[in-house]
Amino acid sequence: MADFGFDRLIYGYTRFGKPGALGDFEDAVFLNNHDPEYFNRFIGERMFLKAPILRWARDHIGACSWGEIWRDAESLSEAERRVIAFNRAMNVSAGYSISFPAPSPRSFALISLSARRGLSQDDVDATWANHGREIEAMNNMAHLKILSLPNTTRRGRLTRRQREVLEWVGDGKSNQDIAVILGVSVPTVEKHLRLAREKLGVDTTAQAILKAAFLNQIHIGEYALAR
Structure with missing residues (x-):
């Protein structure tokens, strides 16, 4: 310019x-x-x-x-x-x-x-x-x-674990499923989801998934977005 x-x-x-x-x-x-x-x-x-x-x-x-x-x-x-x-x-x-x-x-x-x-x-x-x-x-x-591009707003970027758990929820996995997949406890999965919601400034995990997807910080299928 x-x-x-x-x-x-x-x-x-x-x-x-x-x-x-x-x-x-x-x-x-x-x-x-x-x-x-x-x-x-x-x-x-x-x-x-x-x-x-x-x-x-x-x-x-x-x-x-x-x-x-x-x-x-x-x-x-x-x-x-x-x-x-x-x-x-x-x-x-x-x-x-x-x-x-x-x-x-x-x-x-x-x-x-x-x-x-x-x-x-x-x-x-x-x-x-x-x-x-x-x-x-x-x-x-x-x-x-x-x-x-992945957009980092003033709220900052999600951590790798926070992105992972949101993507797994977006794929329809339960907290128990995610705990087994990642080799961690269910409370640990719940903690990552809570911190992700707080960082994104939303109240529900569904809102967090949508917002993180719009910011190109996670990648989920079209079916998950449609839900």
């Missing part, structure tokens, strides 16, 4: 949104190469939730010029104006964002491409006019690649 003038990126993705909201912050994946000070404030302090591009992305798929939204003063709330002012103060003043197609109503993914310092929004728009389709295609490919 730097070859096109975009030297700072923020990618965000969740499969665990809720109606009208993005869901638990702990379940989201964020990738970025911004300065830590900017990222910690914009993402860590949840400023992005008031960003006008997020409002746009909730109802649109594809690419959007920041200028298209930032210059529409009548549509901006006071909170959105504060976010724009913060971005400009941090030299994040021109760019594009791409909202990706979602496989389910609970999924949401967005990448924001910040232009190199010194480039205006008009400069960026001119670049997009010439290379926008190529840039959008490259980002969609990157998004699909990220979806295929």
Whole structure:
């Protein structure tokens, strides 16, 4: 992206949104190469939730010029104006964002491409006019690649044993069966399942299996997912 003038990126993705909201912050994946000070404030302090591009992305798929939204003063709330002012103060003043197609109503993914310092929004728009389709295609490919990788959210990754017991439960094995297969006691299996549920932030083992599968941390058959 730097070859096109975009030297700072923020990618965000969740499969665990809720109606009208993005869901638990702990379940989201964020990738970025911004300065830590900017990222910690914009993402860590949840400023992005008031960003006008997020409002746009909730109802649109594809690419959007920041200028298209930032210059529409009548549509901006006071909170959105504060976010724009913060971005400009941090030299994040021109760019594009791409909202990706979602496989389910609970999924949401967005990448924001910040232009190199010194480039205006008009400069960026001119670049997009010439290379926008190529840039959008490259980002969609990157998004699909990220979806295929094991995702480690703020909750952290499951241990090898936790993944094993969840996969065996997903295959229909009882705790007693798993204990025999792994050569451990039933209480040990139950402990691994409890710790897996806690790490994933869910209440039931069935929810843990589904969530771990969505995060690509375990692999189970289509039959188990359908159940």
